[in-house]
Amino acid sequence: MTRFHHRLHQDKQGRELFVEAALEAAESVDNGFAFGDADALYLGYFSSDMFEHQGHTAALMADWLGMNPKPAYRVEDACASSGVAVNAGIQAIASGMCDVVIVGGVEKMRTLGTKEVTDTLALAADANYEAGVGFTFPGLYAAIASAHFSKYGSTWEQLQQIAIKNHVNGKKNPKAQYQETIKEIADKLGERKGMSFRDEMDFLNSSLNPVVASPLKLFDCCPISDGAAAVILAADDVAKKYTDTPVRATGIGQASDTMALHDRDDLTSLRATGFAAGQAYKMAEVEARHVDVACVHDCFTIAEVVATEDLGFFAKGEGGKAASEGRTALDGEIPVNPDGGLKAKGHPVGATGAGMVYEIFNQLRGQAGEHQIADAEIGLVHNVGAAGATATVQIYRRG
């Protein structure tokens, strides 16, 4: 994958980012790999149309990789686009139609300013009944937070522990957009503004952390990012040709839910996550307690709380408390988002699901560097589209 970043890629288009990610994937194959080896490409790209005035991006990327005449499929499922692309690629291999598939995603977002990005992301909500009455994308998760606070007594202070943890992790990840702790950011911004902060919470409570959609503030939200990620999938018998240490996809799940958040009986849970996880756990013959490391969809701090509950790591209502007790930290019982998550690693929408697979691949091969979880054997990837109308889960195992 490319580094996810808000400035670094300003002279590149989406096509160059995706080629860069795919080249790294190909070069990492132990026994060598040529793009022509692949039978198909599945590409997640949420809104190339708005961000780059470019449609038909799967064919474009296949062309740029020199894959013609292999078929290429674009997947658009909002922020779950490449999670779905990965599932589609796994299904293509499981069906017997393909032996080798390239899956991945890209989003080139920084062509637009924050206002236009806000409008573009809101396309993933119901245009008539949510965006049409003023809901932004952060607004939907803010609504979830308000319901979670009200039902379970969880707090904004608990959410901050997730942002703090994910920045601590992001600092250890050379691919992350923000490789700084929140304390370091506080000190840097404070110096510039003539302010000083005792600790992270002092900063997070300050005017330098403005409200985006109450109760969520700036540091509750993932950033706007450019980036791409690519993964090479191969059938079991074919994979041996490429490597002696593959990572196996042992279970996948995917589910849909009502487009509008307001149509859900329980606003504190993403049902699609629960359904997808149930399928994936069953196929992989594991339970939540067996997972050694997880990348979950933390587009907002509250989203990580809800995800860790819906995936079965913690009881409903306990996710915030668990995070604030350090149970999801690198040295916790279930490390969540060791790569910094969407919060610190960045969230180029269409690339996120594949970027999570990149992280879990490295974790299960013991090559995640400073943020390696010791002896990780079973990894989970969880990718969500918008406010949970789509969710995917995959379980991976050291091969």
Add this chain to the structure above:
Amino acid sequence: MTEYTVKAYKDHLMNEELVGVECKSCGHLMLPPRPLCNKCGSMDLRWRQYKGKGAVAAKTVIAVPLTRFQDRCPYGVVIVTLDEGVSISGLLLDENIDVGSRVEAAYVKEEDGVVLAFKAA
């Protein structure tokens, strides 16, 4: 073709009516209208008008707005569970409203149509 369209919903909003459909087969209530029942799949539906009164299930005040709403910024948005049991999103017109507060529908007329809103009941 179905009569239960987005356009029909918006036309009713212009008349300050909040309408959805009721499934004649299973009794499921839906708001806004849909062409088929999302519970049992039946297309045997009838119009159903809602009173627009209910309780706030979720609330946010948006500080980074959609372009279309930027002149209102900051503005509240709520998810309201109506007394009939269905829920819907709307713009919030009053302050001092929180999860659990009683609200009622209001209809904000704009150049290009009507925005469903809620105010304190």
